[in-house]
């Protein structure tokens with residue numbers, strides 16, 4: 001029995017004798033089946049061909065990314081706090097070197113994932129570190145390998161006094177962000193992932209139903225995202241991919257970017 005991993009989205013499935021017949025996440029209109037067709041691998045097969053690079057982004061924040069690129073190519077982020085370390089989002093690959101390095105950084109108490117595209121190998125990560133996993137109740141049908149210590153949540157939840165998860169919806173019904181009040185010397189940091197993506201110019205943000213297939217969200221959902229998130233205070237935003245960071249004035253940039261999106265849709 002092997003826990004097969006979809007090579008296009010990087011999601012690990014429940015162990016089975018043969019590869020699953022399809023990946024539900026890639027068949028969904030928000031994703032796609034790779035140009036070579038549905039391909040599977042396993043962690044056992046990946047070992048020796050991949051490694052994870054762990055780089056410090058700033059005090060108490062580390063990015064973890066697999067090389068060469070695998071799946072969607074996101075990097076997850078380790079946030080070190082006095083109340084326990086949090087892994088925001090997850091990746092498919094994990095090996096003993098990654099575990100040793102992260103244990104040196106204090107391990108992982110909580111794993112929180114923005115949406116199903118990044119569920120990846122959260123089962124394996126939570127097993128290695130004994131972490132509790134927080135996934136949105138509204139996206140639970142997309143869980144392909146259920147973590148043992150899973151907590152399903154809705155609307156808003158505090159992982160610790162200074163870290164909360166906020167459900168914004170849009171990309172997926174349960175799409176969420178992480179707000180760290182104490183980050184950036186208490187100015188606040190927003191971890192927005194695919195829920196609100198940082199533009200490649202690092203001066204704009206956007207949110208879509210499907211990023212790879214260019215399907216937008218309507219104004220009602222963009223307004224809902226904007227109104228919900230602007231109640232929180234933050235000055236910096238980390239997006240889903242390496243280098244996608246808006247270091248200052250991020251709250252204002254988010255507000256004006258989403259207003260610009262609405263104006264474009266309404267043809268103003």
Ligand SMILES: [Zn+2]
Pocket residue numbers: 006007008009010011023024025026
């Ligand atoms: Zn897939």
Ligand SMILES: [Zn+2]
Pocket residue numbers: 115117171194
């Ligand atoms: Zn996504």
